[in-house]
């Protein structure tokens with residue numbers, strides 16, 4: 001038997017012998033602890049020695065209704081006894097049918113067709129290929145490019161990475177990637193002094209128009225993360241940009257791809273972020289919260305109009321060609337159905353509004369902190385931008401790894417905070433309580449104090 005006081009270290013040592021972790025310089029684990037989690041309970045993660053960590057980032061933005069959620073677990077277990085998986089070409093099953101019906105009914109109007117995939121990046125690949133193939137089927141094979149925003153993140157497979165602009169992930173692999181046309185992000189933080197978020201959005205739309213005038217003929221689609229560019233540092237922008245983008249896409253005959261993988265399912269205050277601009281995109285990508293954070297699953301919703309461009313005699317060769325072995329997995333679909341049932345049965349968005357307001361009140365004092373340039377929030381996403389110099393907003397050098405200090409302080413004090421560079425953010429599961437938010441913010445504030453000195 002392992003000494004109970006050494007269970008974490010024993011499991012970590014076994015892990016490090018064989019496992020290569022994502023988004024990690026493995027050498028860091030010579031000094032940064034690798035934490036074995038054995039249980040989850042509500043917003044909490046519990047390690048092998050019984051220590052509890054409040055999951056302030058919803059385990060990479062996936063969890064909505066708490067870890068080991070009993071209702072989702074019951075649905076999963078029931079489905080596992082009935083049917084765990086079946087090939088999704090030529091075959092179908094009730095959970096996928098039911099889920100497609102529900103997704104069509106809750107997403108913005110016009111999104112009537114659902115293509116399943118099994119993770120966020122795969123959903124982006126599907127949307128990019130579908131958009132390109134739509135134009136090809138319409139006799140516009142010259143449309144081969146995509147417009148993405150600066151600071152965007154759409155995943156890390158080669159296609160998804162191609163339309164991403166976070167240097168950390170992209171730079172190394174750039175020689176392998178498609179070259180997107182980058183449009184300046186409407187990110188309000190990057191606005192001119194005194195400019196309102198709506199004014200930044202308007203200015204960026206003018207710049208996008210100029211890009212479309214030059215490139216629309218070769219462009220399949222514009223892809224954006226609606227309202228919040230998450231991996232790019234939780235940068236936020238005004239909904240006017242989405243409304244303007246919808247008009248420009250129509251005017252210039254390019255598709256609008258909304259990547260709601262991180263912001264969908266209530267994160268920004270509405271069920272989908274696009275609702276805040278009252279628009280429907282041509283493609284909407286969903287994943288992460290879709291299963292409440294239980295299993296990998298993704299869906300790409302599109303219009304009947306797009307679908308019809310592929311619908312023809314077999315001999316016309318117009319069919320969409322994309323398949324993943326686990327497409328529409330019944331277990332994953334059952335957890336998504338349980339997640340949507342919670343949205344129906346409980347006042348989730350209303351509760352989130354109260355929680356978001358509480359979080360905002362607790363973060364308010366940080367606005368005057370000498371190393372905080374901005375505290376920003378959209379619904380259940382809040383972020384604190386640390387800088388070396390408040391007046392000029394000069395950032396701390398990335399190599400200082402200030403965020404890592406906040407992360408380590410958090411682990412010591414029972415909170416999982418995982419800053420993105422100099423951005424400390426809060427994206428807790430919706431089951432978090434006000435007292436738990438207080439804990440999270442208190443730990444973050446102390447961690448920031450340690451990180452900036």
Ligand SMILES: *Cc1c(COP(=O)(O)O)cnc(C)c1O
Pocket residue numbers: 119120121122124153154155156225230231259260261262263287288
């Ligand atoms: C996480 C994320 C993805 C990629 O999803 P994975 O399941 O991690 O591949 C794509 N787009 C956005 C906006 C994301 O936040």
